[in-house]
Amino acid sequence: MLDRPAVWDISSITRKEKIDFLSLLPGFSLSPACEDLHQEREWAVFLEFLRKYERVAIAKLGLYELYILPPDEDSKFGRATVLYQVKEPKLRPSQKFDGLKIAAAEISSPPGSLAGEASMSNSDLIEDRISAQQRYPEVIGDYSCYLKAIGSNRLGYSVGPNRSFERNYVTAHPSYLKTLGQAHSSWIFGAIAELVDNSRDAKATKLEVTISMIYSKTASKDIPMLSVIDDGQGMSHSDIQRMVSFGHGQPETDDPDHIGRYGIGFKTGAMRLGKDALVLTQTANSRSIAFLSQSLNEGRDNLEVPIVSYRRTGQYMEVDASVHDEDSAKYNLKIIKKFSPFDKYLIGEKAGIFNAEGTGTQIYIWNLDEWGSTYSLQWEAGMTGGSSFHQGGIFIRSRRIRSRPGQISQMVPLDYSLKSYLEVIFLDPRMKIYVQGALVKSRPLAKSLNNTVVKDGPVLGKPVQLTLGLSQLEWEQANCGMFLYWHGRLIEAYKRVGSMIHNGDCGRGIIGVIDVTDLMDDSNGHVWVHNNKQGFQDCEAYAELERWLGEKADEYLDKYVDKIQLPVHKSELSIYHRFCYMKPFNGRCEMPEEEVEKGLITISTKRHGYNTEGPNESRNRFSEQASSELEGISEDDTPNESKQNDVQLSHKRPRRRLTRSSSCGKSADHTSNP
Incomplete structure (x- = not known):
């Protein structure tokens, strides 16, 4: 006797007329013992499908082959008929023996393994290598209701429960779509970036991102719809199934030009931008339409994702009979037409964008994310033929700046302007991107800097290369920091490191550009990048990278930025005696305070660190430093009323803060006559 499995996997569904021996088989009846009304309805839909299309569902349990037939029209609808037969295993001649017939005879009657309560799943329904999700989407759903086997009169016996084991199948509740969108809850442009990444991976040369109005039958009014259209390679039926499925394994080979890794980018991006998304894609030989929708699945217990695929036959596209x-x-x-703004004419119009033999992918998203009583995104159509000041764009309505350590500037267009973000999203731009019809002018950061320096060095034994330089644009906007790329895609922008973190104005205008692909993809298959591609995981590699970047940024500051040129002569030695070294907040100062004359320069910038020296040590050190710097300057070199040949000496700003009393509010770290 064989153990009865708790789950029956349907291996195929075929036409009843193809099986001519059903009348010769024994059988029994099954009636559902469903857990809820939804399972009861789904069971009824399944049986109705079998009866309407005269189909037979086939399940295989060990040596048994079961044939599930719908009830007759005049019988109770909820009960199905199950016929069965024993299949002899295919053995090599040396394995055949007489005992096999005896064993088969012992299990030729309905075993207890088929009796009792069983769970039935149609997750693997296939016919001619085609899954039921592809062939019969109208019966897709949760059919895992329990079936109670009742012995038929023809069998002459009853069967009792005999549970052996149970397997749990995971189903996806429609609310999971909303959960996926939370991956980009902190920044909605990260969701658009996921769709842009897919176009780049598909080798697209042109990408258009547009928001326009379209009439909605459901809302009975015009609503905004976001479209992302590329001319890439397109997707086959299996590709688009993989795209709308919930995750898949990482690529076996590491392609440095490929950004996608987790298999959830489209779903997290689309469901963050809106509730409903339609994908229309075309290859050289096929065309497919997929619909991922929260509106369609509202109130359901399981997800339905309709897909329609066509294949090219001559000059026409016909339904692909190999998949459904x-x-x-x-x-x-x-x-699709019922729950979307698309009808057959609009679908045909959009398909015409591909031209006769063109390829590419079109993504349309509507019921967009909301910000209060309006939408999170704001868009401007722009003027045709207008100047750059009249071009359209897409913006984040709130105009909020992303939180960064040490950030003081509120002028960061990259955070709320899609065009500004797409200008620097790729280290090596390869496709033309249009936003609201206006071309985005790519701005490779490393090539737009002045006074550039390239720093090479190992981090955890892996080579990295950092390009540092000054940007006039970022200086005017009071920005600075590192731009970290992974597989050529921007992951973090304006990351402050080193002394930039402790002083908001330190390093103003300094920009660093680095690709950390080799460092963040280790040899064990770990990828230290968040699945939303907007940050790195907290790991040893990232911590060491931060330290190394801080050191290189401070070296650049010391050499190229943190210097001043001041005229100095002997009479200015007294400036080192103008500090008050009394303890602060003691309420008195024994040394008379010297007034700062007009035209004096006061410098008190400090990058990092604190003074650990006492007042006397600091005073003596400054006096010795000034004396040594003025050695070799003769009396003739001293400027007077008739001679203005000032000697230029280079002084670094003192990094250590000098203590001062509360009464010496006008004292300075370093003063000099201009």
């Missing part, structure tokens, strides 16, 4: 039949395609297309 025409009835299934019609059903899925009907669902």
